[in-house]
Amino acid sequence: MARIIAVANQKGGVGKTTTAVNLAAALARAPKRVLLVDLDPQGNATMGSGIDKRSIEDTICDVLLGEADAASILVRTPEEFDLLPANIELTAAEISLMNENGREQRLKTALAPLRVHYDYILIDCPPALSLLTLNALTAADSIIVPMQCEYYALEGISALLDTINALKAKLNPELEIEGVLRTMFDVRNNLANAVSAELTHHFGDRVFRTIVPRNVRLAEAPSHGQSIVGYDKASRGGIAYLGLAGEVLRRQRERDQAAKTAARDSKETVA
Numbered sequence: 001m002a003r004i005i006a007v008a009n010q011k012g013g014v015g016k017t018t019t020a021v022n023l024a025a026a027l028a029r030a031p032k033r034v035l036l037v038d039l040d041p042q043g044n045a046t047m048g049s050g051i052d053k054r055s056i057e058d059t060i061c062d063v064l065l066g067e068a069d070a071a072s073i074l075v076r077t078p079e080e081f082d083l084l085p086a087n088i089e090l091t092a093a094e095i096s097l098m099n100e101n102g103r104e105q106r107l108k109t110a111l112a113p114l115r116v117h118y119d120y121i122l123i124d125c126p127p128a129l130s131l132l133t134l135n136a137l138t139a140a141d142s143i144i145v146p147m148q149c150e151y152y153a154l155e156g157i158s159a160l161l162d163t164i165n166a167l168k169a170k171l172n173p174e175l176e177i178e179g180v181l182r183t184m185f186d187v188r189n190n191l192a193n194a195v196s197a198e199l200t201h202h203f204g205d206r207v208f209r210t211i212v213p214r215n216v217r218l219a220e221a222p223s224h225g226q227s228i229v230g231y232d233k234a235s236r237g238g239i240a241y242l243g244l245a246g247e248v249l250r251r252q253r254e255r256d257q258a259a260k261t262a263a264r265d266s267k268e269t270v271a
Contacts, residue, residue, distance in 0.1 A: 012127035015183035020124035025227035026245035050225035142178035
C-alpha cells in the first residue's frame with residue numbers, strides 16, 4: 001500500500017516541483033514503485049519528468065472532474081516512474097469544483113484504487129493554499145515542506161502549520177509532517193544558517209538531515225526534461241536528492257518496525 005506524500009508550501013519558488021520530481025526519480029532508482037501526481041496548473045512537474053504538457057490529451061483535470069479514470073491517463077516517464085500529468089486546464093477544474101459537494105475529497109477518491117500498485121505516491125502542489133492543495137492534503141498521509149532558509153519563510157511555514165492543524169481537525173486526522181527540507185541553501189549566508197538553526201530547534205528530527213544546496217546542474221536539469229538523478233547524479237544536487245530518498249526510506253522502515261512491535265505487544269497483552 002502506497003504512502004502518499006504531498007510536497008507543499010504556499011510560498012512560491014522554494015523548490016516544491018524540483019523536490020517532487022527529483023525525489024520521485026531517486027525513489028524509482030531504489031528501486032521503488034513510484035507515482036508522481038502533478039497538481040499544479042503550470043505543469044512544471046510534467047515537463048520536468050520529460051513529458052510535453054502541450055501534447056497530452058487527458059490530464060489530472062479530467063480525473064478531478066470525474067471525466068476519466070486515473071489509471072487510464074497514467075504516463076510512464078523516461079526515468080521509470082509513473083505520472084499523472086497536468087497543464088493549464090487544471091485551473092478550470094478548480095473553478096468547476098468550487099461549489100461541488102465533497103470537492104476536497106476528489107483526489108483521495110481517485111488515488112484510492114492506485115495505492116496497491118505503488119510504494120510511494122508523491123503530489124506536487126501549487127504555490128497557494130487553494131482547493132487543489134486542500135485536495136492534496138486530504139489525500140496525503142504526510143507532507144514534505146521544502147523551504148528556503150530566509151526570514152519570510154518562517155512566517156510562511158507558520159501559516160501552513162495552521163492550515164494543517166485545521167485540516168486535521170476536519171478532513172484528515174492522520175495527516176503528519178514527513179519532514180521539513182532546506183532548499184537552495186548557501187552555507188556562506190549567515191541568515192540562512194540562523195534560520196536553519198531555528199528550524200531545527202522548532203521541528204527537531206522532523207527537519208531532514210539532507211540540505212539541498214544551490215547548484216547549477218540542478219537548475220539545468222528541467223530544461224532537458226530530466227531529474228538531477230538522470231542528468232547528473234554525481235552533482236551536489238544529485239547527491240542531495242539521493243540522500244533525501246534514503247531518509248524517506250529509512251523513516252518508512254522505522255514506521256513499519258514500530259507498527260510490527262505495537263501489533264506484537266497487543267497480541268501479547270490479549271494472550
